[in-house]
Amino acid sequence: MLYTYTMLIVEGLRKRFGTRVALDGFDLTVHPGDVVGLVGHNGAGKTTFARVVAGLVALDAGRVTVAGIDVGHRPREARAALGWAPQELALYPTTTVRENLLLFAGLNGMSRRDGLRRARELGAALELTDVLDRRVRELSGGQQRRVQAATAMMHRPAVLLLDEPTVGADPITRRALLATVRAIADEGTAVVYTTHYLPELDVLDASLAVVRDGRVIARGRRAELLASVPGRAVLRYDGTPPPIAPSLHERASVQIDGREITIVAPDPAACVARVLAQSREVTRLSSVELAPPTLDDLYRALLEPAEALHGR
Amino acid sequence: MVADSAAYRRIATLMAHEGLLLRRAPGPLIGYTIMPLLLMVVLQPTLERLSRVSASDAGGTGQAAAGMAVMFSLFALKLVGADVLQERTWHTWDRLRASPARLGDVLIGKAVPLLGVLVAHQFVIFGFAVAVFGLRPAGSWWAVVPVVVVWSSCVLVLGAAAATLVRSPAQLSAAGDIAAILTSTLGGALVPIAFLPSWLRALAPISPGYWAMRCYRGVLDDPAGVPMMASLAGLASFLVLGLIVTALLGRTRRA
Numbered sequence: 001m002l003y004t005y006t007m008l009i010v011e012g013l014r015k016r017f018g019t020r021v022a023l024d025g026f027d028l029t030v031h032p033g034d035v036v037g038l039v040g041h042n043g044a045g046k047t048t049f050a051r052v053v054a055g056l057v058a059l060d061a062g063r064v065t066v067a068g069i070d071v072g073h074r075p076r077e078a079r080a081a082l083g084w085a086p087q088e089l090a091l092y093p094t095t096t097v098r099e100n101l102l103l104f105a106g107l108n109g110m111s112r113r114d115g116l117r118r119a120r121e122l123g124a125a126l127e128l129t130d131v132l133d134r135r136v137r138e139l140s141g142g143q144q145r146r147v148q149a150a151t152a153m154m155h156r157p158a159v160l161l162l163d164e165p166t167v168g169a170d171p172i173t174r175r176a177l178l179a180t181v182r183a184i185a186d187e188g189t190a191v192v193y194t195t196h197y198l199p200e201l202d203v204l205d206a207s208l209a210v211v212r213d214g215r216v217i218a219r220g221r222r223a224e225l226l227a228s229v230p231g232r233a234v235l236r237y238d239g240t241p242p243p244i245a246p247s248l249h250e251r252a253s254v255q256i257d258g259r260e261i262t263i264v265a266p267d268p269a270a271c272v273a274r275v276l277a278q279s280r281e282v283t284r285l286s287s288v289e290l291a292p293p294t295l296d297d298l299y300r301a302l303l304e305p306a307e308a309l310h311g312r
Numbered sequence: 313m314v315a316d317s318a319a320y321r322r323i324a325t326l327m328a329h330e331g332l333l334l335r336r337a338p339g340p341l342i343g344y345t346i347m348p349l350l351l352m353v354v355l356q357p358t359l360e361r362l363s364r365v366s367a368s369d370a371g372g373t374g375q376a377a378a379g380m381a382v383m384f385s386l387f388a389l390k391l392v393g394a395d396v397l398q399e400r401t402w403h404t405w406d407r408l409r410a411s412p413a414r415l416g417d418v419l420i421g422k423a424v425p426l427l428g429v430l431v432a433h434q435f436v437i438f439g440f441a442v443a444v445f446g447l448r449p450a451g452s453w454w455a456v457v458p459v460v461v462v463w464s465s466c467v468l469v470l471g472a473a474a475a476t477l478v479r480s481p482a483q484l485s486a487a488g489d490i491a492a493i494l495t496s497t498l499g500g501a502l503v504p505i506a507f508l509p510s511w512l513r514a515l516a517p518i519s520p521g522y523w524a525m526r527c528y529r530g531v532l533d534d535p536a537g538v539p540m541m542a543s544l545a546g547l548a549s550f551l552v553l554g555l556i557v558t559a560l561l562g563r564t565r566r567a
Contacts, residue, residue: 054410080412090403094336099329106325107411109318
């Protein structure tokens with residue numbers, strides 16, 4: 001199926017639970033084939049957002065459109081275009097994997113024959129073929145996670161919401177799941193993938209949406225967002241480090257601690273080059289450690305600005 | 313038409329799945345089916361003698377069969393409660409709600425197999441009474457059918473209401489046992505109503521079990537002597553009340 005319009009539009013979501021503000025102007029758009037990694041602290045609003053899109057939480061304000069269908073006005077049609085795997089395991093433990101998959105296929109209007117075929121496909125993709133006829137309660141935690149994700153993918157939804165699908169998963173589970181999510185995105189599905197494991201987003205080639213206090217505070221491709229995050233360089237000397245030119249202090253945060261100079265700057269490599277160019281004591285330099293910004297740094301810079309500079 | 317066929321498919325899927333869930337955990341249902349049969353074997357001779365000694369229609373095979381059917385269908389109420397409760401503990405209720413199925417589709421898909429089980433459960437008890445004790449209704453067997461259906465629906469709704477009130481299977485088990493004993497005793501299912509203390513007899517009509525017993529005894533023993541439609545209406549009023557309470561409790565819980 002090929003979609004040609006924005007698959008998920010989320011505008012100005014607001015939701016309070018008593019005095020607690022869960023969503024406070026949450027905006028997000030996701031296009032067909034895109035994978036958006038939703039990251040943020042626990043309690044930032046990620047799960048509430050997913051439950052709103054799934055139609056389980058009534059909004060105080062805002063609007064959600066799934067595949068062009070307004071969730072508020074035509075909830076059932078919108079839910080038909082949505083696949084949702086919640087954070088907690090939500091499967092029938094006394095029935096088999098195949099029976100669980102067929103239930104969700106049937107609920108989404110698939111015939112039994114199509115459901116059986118799709119169950120075989122997803123079983124193969126998620127390395128579940130050998131356990132399709134085993135009861136869910138007999139499976140390992142990782143296998144149950146994959147089954148849960150498969151239930152959300154059965155009907156090839158236009159929008160797929162996966163809420164921390166790899167929590168507690170082993171590397172095999174993770175690899176199989178990520179490959180399958182990428183494949184379903186390549187077929188045109190818009191994927192919103194909530195996680196705390198940032199390297200997974202690299203594997204998925206996902207863009208990022210960083211959530212804090214119920215809203216998206218940063219959104220973009222990894223490279224764009226990382227460009228705004230300072231990297232770090234550490235120069236170690238055999239003796240006392242050379243003095244640092246004042247001009248460098250203006251463009252970077254520089255700390256001298258004993259025989260070590262730590263530079264935090266958007267482009268730490270250029271700063272190191274300047275230090276070396278200004279100093280004639282290269283021979284006393286014992287090592288240079290360059291640490292370009294990572295997704296973890298971005299996450300911390302956005303969510304913990306106070307400690308982001310020197311706390312690493 | 314397309315929308316209708318999709319809804320039918322969803323309901324059929326849910327019914328098939330509910331049937332699977334019931335088949336995969338048959339223990340409690342088997343227990344609630346065998347126990348009344350055993351108890352009937354013990355109680356029927358006593359109730360038969362009681363009927364002759366007291367020269368009344370208070371005892372007899374009809375009382376034994378109807379009493380066990382009412383009492384153990386009230387115990388089976390826990391099956392319904394457990395079914396609803398496990399959807400919550402398994403977190404699958406939210407998955408169903410997040411599917412394109414209407415709430416009504418989900419409720420029908422889950423309720424019909426459960427109702428079928430409750431109806432079958434009572435017919436097994438009456439079938440046993442027919443086969444072993446030669447139970448014959450005073451009127452037509454067909455008159456039993458509406459009573460079985462209305463009473464089973466009542467049990468179904470009460471079970472759903474119970475599930476919205478309790479927080480765990482242990483709570484459901486304890487509350488269900490107490491409620492079943494209380495309702496069936498007060499309704500005259502364990503001891504004929506004529507032999508209850510007068511103050512309990514005065515309270516009996518507040519128990520849905522009382523109206524179920526009146527209906528069954530009316531059909532089995534004295535179709536002319538008991539105003540059947542009035543008894544059935546009394547029973548049906550508990551069904552309506554149960555539906556309203558369950559809907560209100562469910563709405564409060566969702567909020």
